[in-house]
Amino acid sequence: MSSIEACLHCEKKPGTHTYGLCSSCVQMPTVRHLYEPRAYHTEEFLAKLRRLRARAKAGEPLFPPEDRAYPLPHPGRRIA
Numbered sequence: 001m002s003s004i005e006a007c008l009h010c011e012k013k014p015g016t017h018t019y020g021l022c023s024s025c026v027q028m029p030t031v032r033h034l035y036e037p038r039a040y041h042t043e044e045f046l047a048k049l050r051r052l053r054a055r056a057k058a059g060e061p062l063f064p065p066e067d068r069a070y071p072l073p074h075p076g077r078r079i080a
């Protein structure tokens, strides 16, 4: 297994450029914008994204009921 991780966006080439992107993806401003660090990109938030990514790859439900911080409102009930 290679120590260089795949591009975060396309996962086809090595992510050796800025923000973990490959040489093709880093040239696209809109893609680069998506991966620019933001104030809300805390370690906790990034860990959550990694968990969601792993679940998506495994074909598992992204938001199983036990992971919901708040119960979903009753269908048809409006929140004022």
Ligand SMILES: [Zn+2]
Pocket (backbone or CB within 6 Å): 007, 008, 009, 010, 011, 012, 013, 021, 022, 023, 024, 025, 026
């Ligand atoms: Zn890429």
